[in-house]
Amino acid sequence: MILYLLTLTILLLIAPLLLGLIKALKMRILFKRPASIWQGYRDTAKLLHKETVLSDEASAITRIGPFLVLAPLLVALLFLPPAAEHAYYINVVDAFTLTGLLSLSTFFLMLIGLDSGSSFGGIGASREAFIAALVEPAMVLTIFSVSMMAGDLGVAKAGLNLAHHFPTHHMASFLFAGISFFILLLAENGRIPVDNPETHLELTMVHEAMILDLSGIYLAIIETAASIKFVIFASLFVSLFLPFGLQFSPVLALAIFVGKLLLVAVVVALVEVNTAKLRLFKVPNLLGVAIVFAFLSLITYYVLGA
């Protein structure tokens, strides 16, 4: 139980760091003077001191929405696979529920985008709806395929089972699922081939457009939600697709876990530097690749024997 709470705390605390790391690394590679990796914490601290400015048009949705964006993600955080063996975990969430919780958060984010009556919010919400609709099938298929290899539909138990019995007989399906999930990680978190988190240019923005009218604590909450979403995906990725190092002593296992999270951040940064952002109508092609890999993963798993 202590280990469980500790993992939760680490995930919560490390969330802004991961995004900060990605940003700093990208700037370093592009020969810019990098921003501090602690910038995320500073921004949050700054926002917490500010007053909240609301739009004249804002309704109850903007006032309550940010909490409803953050809450499902925090709940999802509770049900993630454990970072070390013998750690406490709650195995009551399967792929569909997890996807549902993430969608619930996105649902309210899109409503916030539409609430202020600005056309930018509409742009963001419309694009987010488009991307999220296509992400959903790939996400469900991928996690189910992995859960089948792990022999349990509960996500937490699946992570643990994979650590015990690495699916060496199903390497092909496992790899396909891994590729698919990584694409989803990029798409759902608005990373570069899908959305550029750094611009405020109307042609490219998705996530930023929806939150243009938030300020102060509300903005801090949404930014936290974005970083927590990334941490959820990263931790799912490392628990399901890099299930190593759980058997060591708790402290070492946790250290390895954090190391793997940082690794994911580094890989994302490298991908971001090396790819261009896709045009919105090219994004379905990328997600189509994810869907196809998810299918391939399920099908090879079935054909090559369960």
Added chain:
Amino acid sequence: MIMTHFFQLDMLSWLFVGLILLGTIPNVIYSRGYLAHIERKGHYRLHYIAFVLSMLGVVVAGNALSFLLFWELMSLTSWQLILTEALDDPEQVTPAARFYFFMTHFGFVFLLLFFLIVSHGDFEMSFTQMHGVAGAFPYATLLFFFLLLGFLSKAGAVPLHVWLPYAHPAAPSPVSALMSGVMLKVAIYGMFRFLFDVLYPWPLEWGILILVLGALSALVGVLYALSEHDIKALLANHSIENIGIILIGFGMGMIFDTLKLPTLSSFAFIAALFHTFNHMSFKSLLFMGAGSVLHETHTKNIEAYGGLIKQMPVTALTFLLASISISALPPTNGFLSEWMIFQSMLGSSHIDNMSLKLAIPFAIFALALTGGLAIACFVKAFGITFLGLHRSANAHHAREVNGWMRTGMVLMAGVVVGLMLLAPWFIARFDAALVRLGHPGIYAEIFPDTVFNLHSVAVHGGVVSPQILLAVLLGVTGFLYYGYRALKVKERLHRTWACGYRTGARTQYSATGFAGPIRRFFDWLYRPEEHLHSAPHPEGEHLRAPRHYSVHVRPLFETALYTRTARLANGISYWIYRLAHFEQTRYAAMIFNLMLTVLFSYRIFAHTFSWATFILESVVMLISIKILIIGEKR
């Protein structure tokens, strides 16, 4: 004469009686408030009551006679209810009602044929006796198709769904709620009743067909809903989607039953029944919400709404609850039943038949994509209607609806919440109904430890707990919200910051714009007709004149199946008309040919079939048609 088996009340009937009552009671209260809006009050009241009673009659009917009687009564009263407002808007309402009348009787013919065959013409036979007759009938698949055509034309599954987006917007809103929420479910009752009681051992293909129809309906429904601007037509298209989801569960149940996996089969059927109830609750609520908005703004066009949450908070919040539920977002009831259907599809790993096993992931894909698109659609429906600035003067003058209507909506919201929190209780009832239909009871396997953990019955199945999820979500949200309140942050209002521009009602995102990316992606299906009108400005070509952009999506199924069939029928009748009036020798020859056809087909059906005679007879037919009717080319 003693009417034997006129009524029967078993667990399944009770279940649907419960569904009808749950759907009707809030509706009656809502109707009470809506009545001021309706001119022909007597007409409305009379048909409303008859409609509800006839639906109750259908689900407690015990033989073919009473079933068909109440079924027809239900169709006729609902047809009259659609016509309630025909005097106000004859161009839209009358054709819609006529279309509905035609479709519902199209289905009725097949039901009649079905009953004529399975009862040997004795309409007072009970359903269990029919089972024997149907078992002796050699062409069971024919009966199955009669049932499908009969019930699915009422339920609104692809390709018999085309009447829904016309009939539901034309009806007064409480009637749309009742028709979409309850009447479609009566057709699902028919599927349960006659597939279980009369046609029981099912070949594998039947289940697969229903699964495919379900997946198609789900996708087609949600895609057309996305391109819709009429809020009630949007909801009607979502009914098609949800009927599709119910049919996916139903089809999985049939497939598992044929493959001798009774536990999984029960689970899938329970999921289908649960979704039937859930769809009743949230769809009724959505139609009531749409009705309230319509009542206040006097327009069905979603582009004319906007910002209604400020004037109509009760309508907006109940609509939001229903939107979350229909989008299958946790922890609502809509999520639970879709979760169960997903879990039953994952039980497909137990299937040995490899090709079937490989096909099921496509159904999973269809259902997941439907879920994703439904979210997009309800963000659009809720966001454009209730958020932002008022898009028209109508929206500006809207006020919260009267107390009766509010009470109706709140009660229906209570039904939604009740289905979510009391899921175990409802599942126990569904389980009992399936036990009565001869399936194993699996309540103990779904809730092995406590009523809070809903388990899937597949091996290594998942677990979900609506109550715990809801409690945790509310707890975390409440904690955050009151944490924020406790900080006493200063709040200031300022106009919307749109990168320096002023926002206005006209510059907001419209519903058309919102669905734009999706419409463009599914261009091959929609084939939208886009119109851009820009008249030149009278005072010089450099000045901007107002422009008008409109996009219209023509339903593919309607043009492909219905319009073209109608055109074909017209063509043939014109040809025959010409023959009959101007070329009487050929007309006589055609009658001769028809008689030949009847005789030959009788021979084929009544006697043993042989390819040799069949080919011989076809050749005779073709030759006589060629020589006698078509004749030489001039």
